[in-house]
Amino acid sequence: MIGSRQLVSRIQTLARELGFSQIGVAGVDLSAAEPGLMQWLEKGFHGEMAYMAAHGLRRARPAELVPGTVSVITVRMDYLPRGTPDDWQRIEFARLDRPGEAIVSMYARGRDYHKVLRSRLQKLADGIAAEVGPFGHRAFTDSAPVLEAELASRSGQGWRGKHTLVLDREAGSMFFLGEIYVDLALPPSEPVSPHCGSCSACIDICPTQAIVAPQRLDARRCISYLTIEHPGPIPEELRPLMANRIYGCDDCQLACPWNKFAKKSALPDFDPREGLAGSTLAALFAWSEEEFLSRTEGSPIRRIGHERWLRNIAVALGNALRSGDTSARAALESRREHPSELVREHVLWALEQQIA
Structure with missing residues (x-):
């Protein structure tokens, strides 16, 4: 049978072929994130997103959400449209100077990312099954009680920026995240150190x-x-x-x-x-x-x-x-x-x- 490290390497190759920019692996012990999650909920910062409170600590306990889970494969997919100019940040800010123009967040101008990632995550899971045979898994794309940013940062996708989003030194934060909970024991990726410094x-x-x-x-x-x-x-x-x-x-x-290092997507879906x-x-x-x-x-x-x-x-x-x-x-x-x-x-x- 293929070794776990070789399998991760193979998964990385499969992921790139499917349009993902990076994959990582996280363990399932997220207990260190539980106090912060509970404080956030207790302060009511989730507003009327009742589902955030309804699932409580299950968000921080992958093995309770999907019994049998021992590792989480995380994926990242860039979403800047293919034709994005280099000075896109300036162009987007300039829209605020035209009060009669409607501003829609950049991620939402193309196809629904849930649909794009969900189908590709399933193809990635199928590719893994072709390597190891049938295995227990479940894929998520912002669609269940999952601590996405926590898992992403633990798996080397980047660090949590001060705005709470995941940041990568070579790709900024203009990307979507997805996960596959698996019953395979995979070596976790090395997390990266934060690089926000004193910037606010x-x-x-x-x-x-x-x-x-x-x-x-x-x-x-x-x-x-x-x-x-x-x-x-x-x-x-x-x-x-x-x-x-x-x-x-x-x-x-x-x-x-x-x-300024954000990457353009190669997919037409996000145009x-x-x-x-x-x-x-x-x-x-x-x-x-x-x-x-x-x-x-x-x-x-x-x-x-x-x-x-x-x-x-x-x-x-x-x-x-x-x-x-x-x-x-x-x-x-x-x-x-x-x-x-x-x-x-x-x-x-x-x-x-x-x-x-």
Whole structure:
């Protein structure tokens, strides 16, 4: 039978053939992460993501989540679109200077990463089975109670940045993570040392100051949480801080010096779809539910639904109106009588933002 180290080498080769940029291996003892996880939950930093609390410490106990697990294979996949220019960080920040333009987080402009990684993780598992025969495994892509960043950092994928994301010296943080829990005893990868030093760019740039301390995020203030996970009204005091961001927020990554080394994906899946980069808020606000569903088919955006889509854009239009973009008013008036109370509330708030 193939040795464990030779198997890891073979897995690395298979992973590269499938478009993954790196694989690592972690053990299943994550007990050192349990106190921090419980403190985060006790402070309510998970907001209305009830599933975070529901699973509790199972997140830090892989062998309880998938009985028989003795190792975790972690994978990394870069997602910058193939045509990304070298000065992409400057270009993305410049979108904030155009309040009538809608900003969608870069990772969400292409195909749903869950779909891309899930199918390739299964192919990787099939490749491993071809080497060792049938084995127990289960693949995850941000889809179960898994401490992804903890496993990734323990397996040498990078270190936890102050924004809580995993950072690599040669690839920044613009990548997705995935895992395969396996019943194979594999040698763990060497973790890497952190290289943030005294830099606090991500903390300083956060529009809502959601990064309350290094490696400590209050999701309730995070624009990504507010525009994607949060189901109800967005707190009024945070609405002006969202500017024209309508799905996610990249600011902490855009400000990170290590992301000058971020890698482009070789896959066409992450190329931006028409309408999700550079479109006006008014144009996206005009989408009917049918058009929304059609244009976001196979996209991560579809999961928030048309109602939250309109809620988010209404806030952005209100911010544009406050900045002097009077054309935003006509778009907002078109949804003043929307059947959704959630949408109407945000539209009425937005209309009140016009400077007299």
